[in-house]
Amino acid sequence: MKNKFHTFLGTAILSCLIFSCKPKIDAPNPNKGNVDVTRFVAIGNTMSAGFADGALYNEAQENSFVNILAGQFKLIGGGNFKQPLISSGSVGVDANGNAPFKLGYSTDCLGATSLAPIPTTTVIDASTLSTSVYSSQGPFNNIGVPNAKVINAVQTGYGNSAQGAGNYNPFFYRMAANTASSSMLTDAQAANATFFSVMIGNDDVLAYAQAGAASDAITPSSGITGIGFDASMNTIVNTLTANGAKGVIANVPDVYSLPYFTTIPYNGLTLRQGQADSLNNALGGLFVFQAGNNPFVIEDTAVPFIGSRLIVAGELILLDAPLDKIKCNGMGSLTPIPDKYVLTLAEISNIQNATATFNATIKNIADTKGLAFVDANTFFKSLQKGIVYNGIALNTSFVTGGAFSLDGMNLNPIGNALLANEFIKAINLKFGSLIPQVDATKYRGVIFP
């Protein structure tokens, strides 16, 4: 015995000398727990689709959080996950055929050049969204459709242009099994999934918020399927669970946590004394400005006669407000910033109340249907405060925060990887599985020229 030990020790030391032995650390084996991810289908909106930088494009689709999730599912027996990919040769399209943004140099009306989101190309792509790819690429596992609301997901013929502008979605036309009659839900149902993800509902408030509450409307919380949030969401989950499939559902993040709404400060009107004096003279004392930071003048039709007022702290100016007009044409001082670029306290309150109601519905469905639940709202709020991931600091600041794409509403690849990890954590917690999280450091952040 002692001899054997000595032989062992001698061999160990000798092999270390010769091969300079390398340490091993055994990783725990992935484990499916109580969940079967063989056939995974994702139903969702812009976020699930892999929409980023203001457009749908190949790289962003490859980095959609559901595609990342499906990649990790392969470790516990997940199958192929098909997405309606836009050709890698195309730069990508938004609903009107515009290309995605990239960071580039832009010269403003004052002649100052700085880094800003600029179009990758100004060429309009008219063909991508008018070409169905179902027969060549489908059927699809990712039924994520940009701009789709909960009430759209159950809408028959959502890809049918005959329904008229506003009632159909060209992104869904591309991928629908039947361009005339499919709904997102019927296509998702056709996948006969063993596992599904639902992250839809934020467009039901976001479309309204994104329009400065000047157009569109928040989806009513109650009403029949296709009209009300509750019934539509219940229909989606009931349909997907009908064959016994398990799933994961995420709630709706508060608009406050998106850089689109938080980048331009309410008091961003920075004036020198001379500028303040001349504005005060021109406005005849209607509003009084001082040297330094001043609140912008915004449109508010509720104010008698003048239809404008000073914005107050807590109100939001949207990222697509025309900055050149603000800098050079007196917008926000001599003339008000139009309503469509502003969310007032009352509008914010409507949005937040709706978000809270929707999230209560989603949590209730998750609990009654035994779904894993992702608190996306809390995730985005913690990102807003700032997180550190394996030494990388990230927050929701536009561009510099590192987690959002250049449209200020959708995540970039590392942001999507972090969101996918939230789903993995929720699934592991609910179903006792052991799916490793994805190494988010392998996913890029913002690209700088």
Added chain:
Amino acid sequence: MKRKLFLFIACSPILLFSQGFQVNLQGQKQQGMGGAGSALMQDGAAVFFNPGGISFLKENSINVGANAVIANSAYLDANTNSFARTTSPLATPFAAYAVWGPDSCKLKFGLGAYTPFGSIVSWQDGWTGRFALTSLKLQTIFVQPTVSYKLCDKLGIGAGFVFAHGDVELKKDLNLYDANGNYAKADLKGSTNAYGFNAGIYYQPCSKLSFALTYRSQINMKVKNGTATFTVPPSLNANVPSGPFSSSISLPSVFTLGAAYSVNQKLSFALDINYIGWKCYDTLAFDYKNNTSSLPDTKLPRCYKNTFAFRYGAQYWINDKFVARAGMSISLTPIKDGYVTPELPDANRLNLMAGLGYKIGNRFMVDASYTFENFKRKDHNLDLNLDGTYKTYISAMGLSVNYKF
């Protein structure tokens, strides 16, 4: 000889590891006995181990030794199972000593050049912690002129002035992506000189038994004019400007209590207990000269604590020429839970050592030692949010030649 010694110093890269940034490879005889040697006077390594004992050395001598250290670490991320290894280069810490004094004089002089602190670690490309660290090279050389005086037959004292030179280079990736798919990089490089001392008392109540008390001072290495080089996308050159930085790292004091017992002419035992003042390493701060909103000064919490090491070993003269040694040491890590970083994935360590010595004639002796360290630690770094397990193997082989005159 002096010239050669200098060359040797100038050419040697230095190393690494053995508890914090301490390198405990200062003498081959001592290393073979677990790194204990403050109370067992054998050769010129006493300049490092106990200046008080130099006056008890019977002969003048020159002692030159070097080590080859191979360290391999691995990391397994707890959340993602992402796995990475270090590809750290071979490190070669050295030690050279000269001891001289007129015959039967109570005063003796010593000179030592050695490498008591250092670290070389380089993680594989693309590893998950690369935004915290890709590589670190910390090298120090201490040069120590020393005097030792034999107060009486039983008691000697000694002290040396320490001139310390340090070089440091730290590299990491930055989360800024250029159009070609490359991450931005930071490279912080600096060097500095500093001063300290090493003093000791040697007490030998009888020929078989001896005790030691030594103190090596804390040394503050202040890098005043380091060079920070940032390789970033061109549009960010003004936001993250390369330029000078200052920083500092404090190398800890070491207080040692030692004892040695010689059973007979052949068999001796030695024990050292170190109390190491690592608490001095609280924050790793980088003060950049050209601050911007994207390049603020940084303060990285390290929060090391004072700690102990226990080193003990034995040697046995097999015959007139051969001596065999064995020893072990227990090093308690100075790094608290929540503060382990990839620059030094330290843990409590149990190290095993063995050594051999061979006399060639009356004047020469060759000594060799082998050390093996194996340690593992799971930690969730609070600052980096890096959550995983580190495991390290270290093999150190050393050889020294001693010449008596």
